């Protein structure tokens with residue numbers, strides 16, 4: 089197992105002066121002191137009047153910051169920290185080189201966008217001054233401030249940001265796996281752009297021929313909880329466009345009683361689905377899939393175990409924290425976030441509840457709100473500010489409100505821009521557009537404006 093050590097320091101550098109002081113202090117106290125007042129060292133007050141200047145707002149520190157995951161949250165955090173910290177050693181760990189614009193996958197899976205529009209590259213957004221390790225973290229060892237990669241490299245940190253997103257648990261649905269997507273009438277929008285395109289390959293013939301379509305909302309916390317709803321409503325619209333609606337039946341299965349966590353939108357869907365002839369089945373869970381015979385077994389409180397046939401099924405799997413987090417001391421130990429191993433963070437500061445030098449951003453966080461890139465966009469500045477507060481010896485000053493947003497597409501050309509927070513109250517940001525009504529402006533936002541905004545967020549802009 090190889091070991092990474094802090095960057096080398098030249099005897100004349102400010103870092104050499106810091107090293108002398110560090111010998112007398114423990115590492116985190118040292119980092120706090122070095123961050124005080126915008127940087128004792130930046131002012132050149134130590135070590136015989138070192139003369140150097142730093143960007144006015146950059147915080148001087150030689151903290152080692154490790155970010156695990158280079159998705160929506162990880163890249164945004166890397167860019168922000170790289171601008172806000174001067175002298176820090178920032179490391180990003182993620183094997184994945186392609187970057188997927190996941191909010192566009194629903195449009196790919198319903199034939200609105202080509203798959204290529206959602207495919208990008210992480211190196212276009214990775215700041216030049218970070219160390220990018222192309223491996224995955226296999227083990228978290230927060231008691232010793234280190235992570236170990238699946239290539240056996242041990243990396244020590246002063247601060248850790250966990251931004252690994254979540255794991256799709258195809259293993260929890262017997263008969264279902266990503267290889268099935270696109271054949272035997274099986275679709276799933278949640279995987280890769282390739283499998284979103286293959287979902288459209290399975291869905292398109294159905295929208296011409298019609299038949300029986302089943303749409304599943306898996307149990308537990310999932311990313312973009314609006315996506316199963318959007319897949320259902322877009323399919324209904326496609327069937328109408330192609331004159332196949334009258335020879336089709338559509339069914340939507342939910343594990344609980346509600347369709348959406350925001351109460352006003354839940355009420356809207358309760359009426360809207362029956363108006364469009366979509367039957368809602370509550371308290372249903374998928375037990376197993378028999379794709380070859382186009383059959384799925386459900387368990388339900390009311391009907392027990394029963395089998396349904398289908399011509400098309402949209403079957404997203406349950407989701408959990410990725411295994412290395414789930415199996416680590418960082419996972420929630422009790423409460424609603426424990427079963428799926430979500431990161432145990434304070435919902436407002438996003439700081440780990442037991443390991444003060446660990447923060448979380450994005451889908452991995454065990455917080456009581458939908459997992460969206462809109463949430464990540466608002467979480468990252470909070471994490472960055474609170475991490476810097478700690479470096480500078482202050483209490484965490486920034487709080488995440490729980491903001492999340494979902495452009496709920498109801499048909500091609502119309503959407504509701506749903507924005508809410510921990511209070512579950514709507515917090516609309518678009519003037520003049522009702523957050524409760526379908527509107528073409530919200531559709532234009534979804535297909536034209538949100539992707540450039542997402543890319544700007546990756547570069548550490550916005551919010």
Ligand SMILES: Cc1cc2nc3c(=O)[nH]c(=O)nc-3n(C[C@H](O)[C@H](O)[C@H](O)COP(=O)(O)OP(=O)(O)OC[C@H]3O[C@@H](n4cnc5c(N)ncnc54)[C@H](O)[C@@H]3O)c2cc1C
Pocket residue numbers: 156157158159160161162181182183184189190191192193194223224225226251252253254277278279311312315410412449450451452459460461462463464493494495
């Ligand atoms: C179909 C679909 C539709 C969506 N629609 C919307 C929408 O309309 N609006 C919206 O705001 N959001 C939407 N989202 C959700 C949004 O894409 C996610 O919430 C967002 O990407 C979360 O960002 P993240 O950084 O937490 O995770 P991700 O962006 O998924 O990135 C996680 C990264 O961590 C890496 N990783 C995983 N494990 C490890 C490990 N052990 N070591 C190192 N790296 C690791 C992965 O390789 C990946 O690069 C949608 C998602 C899907 C799938």
